[in-house]
Amino acid sequence: MRGVSLSRLGDLSEAELLALVLPRYAVTGSPELVVAPGDDAAVLAGLGADVVATTDTMVRGIDWRDDWSSGEQVGRKLVAQNLADIEAMGGRPVALLVALLADPQTEVAWVLDLADGIAAAALEARVVVAGGDLSSAPPGVVVVAVTALGTLDGRPPVLRSGARPGDVLAVRGSLGFSGAGLALLQAGEITGQATAAASLLAWHRAPRVEPGVGAGAAAAGASALIDISDGLVRDVGRIASASGVRIDLDGNALLEIVASTPLGVVLGEDEGLRQVLAGGEEHSLVGCFPGPLPPGWTSIGRVLDGTGVTLDGAPQPLAGWDHFAP
């Protein structure tokens, strides 16, 4: 095998590339991976009666820029996106499938960096990389697709449709960090509050999902759950729509979030609040709770009769990210 540091995918056969990638995913003693990568398909045990499944993808030039994010960060982010969807059903993630489609001119070192990021995020979440696919792509194209599988461990799923008037809307984790980090990168210069800005940039590049956050919310009686992928107003609007309720966001609570985090220092109150409301790719969980909030969750609104999303009673447009919007 040739030296890796300077080589491109096109310098290697599939077998040579797999020999470099698969050891990075090796997990010993996983009882749930009956057949590991290398056969026609993976076989997983221990998923129980109900399997939770989701898939998410990232495309170079659309979902990341190589000058802003490393391969390792792309890998971590894509795993987080998928894990958040499993957690948002109240599930426990168990396994990942990873498909890479790449221009043969892609640097092998970047692909290994990507694999390291996927492996690190998988290890933190205690999930196994069970299989995947490798394909060549046209010049300049790099696409990574991840599928996550999980289990409900016998619990019912927590749907978007379960919110009821009287529930409290709460968040666990940050809001607006990823959107703020992206805005800083797009502005092209990070001046002033460098340390505070660093945490925003880091979250945009590689958000993390707390293992067990969804199952914990389910155990605490959450009536609805979603992760923030397209912006708070837009994603909470999905709960409102599926549940047939209105969700009223609490402006003071959201401003307190701005003030108590790097958002306030770096962006100020107005722009900070804008990112809290519309910033996507955060992957924190937002849920509705009929009873007392479990530890670590912060109230940010109420579920009411009606439709749509309001902020202190004022209707909010469903701003946020839409892949194909005109």
Next chain:
Amino acid sequence: MRGVSLSRLGDLSEAELLALVLPRYAVTGSPELVVAPGDDAAVLAGLGADVVATTDTMVRGIDWRDDWSSGEQVGRKLVAQNLADIEAMGGRPVALLVALLADPQTEVAWVLDLADGIAAAALEARVVVAGGDLSSAPPGVVVVAVTALGTLDGRPPVLRSGARPGDVLAVRGSLGFSGAGLALLQAGEITGQATAAASLLAWHRAPRVEPGVGAGAAAAGASALIDISDGLVRDVGRIASASGVRIDLDGNALLEIVASTPLGVVLGEDEGLRQVLAGGEEHSLVGCFPGPLPPGWTSIGRVLDGTGVTLDGAPQPLAGWDHFAP
């Protein structure tokens, strides 16, 4: 919503596109889909103790050409590739996840044609489309990624590593049709035996996987199974390598396959045999059997002591498709 026939993805919002696509996947009365597309993730019941999972992708310009294949054919082919991997474990496919990444200039009509092909292949295989992902992609780029999930229904998986000296190597279904169809398209003109050629072209564009073929082979005692995705010699070589055996192909049996199918009429004996040995994307199952062959399987070789793949005793290079080979 605007007229579909002339519109591009960029003319629609995600919600509008999903409203067009999801009804095509609607399946009534599927006991295995507890939570259908529309929430954070799908929930599937009835997968049993062991879940089989695989993923495969297709890229426009690499895996298909729009002037050679319709969206419907691309959808059928990608589903077949994934189902074949589940069958080749002895599994029963249950569900698909479908991710589409596409240039916003992609015609909506093509995307709906793709969905129709996926839905038709899923219906034939009695699997549900459980979820997916939509993303925009750079100009010219269209990628489709499918993940298939299945169950072993309590049986052990049939691995590539189970072949033993004395087993008979057998195939169920065609060999070389897809490679021959591709060669005809690449040659640029289809003359003479148009009807015979049509079946080769059709198989290249949209191969099919017989539901239950893998489970049937498992029940008949298959010691190893694989589907032909990269060519007979290359894929059988994977069984030989994983099992630590030599597999000797029977030249007369393979020539009989050429003579008794459109391969002989359209390509002649030499080129027909070449496609049988090296043609990929066929997705027929090849297996090793220690006992009598089950109905519908044709003997094409023997498992012996040694290593590698031979044809009537002569070593064969592992020709076939390699995504990144120099």
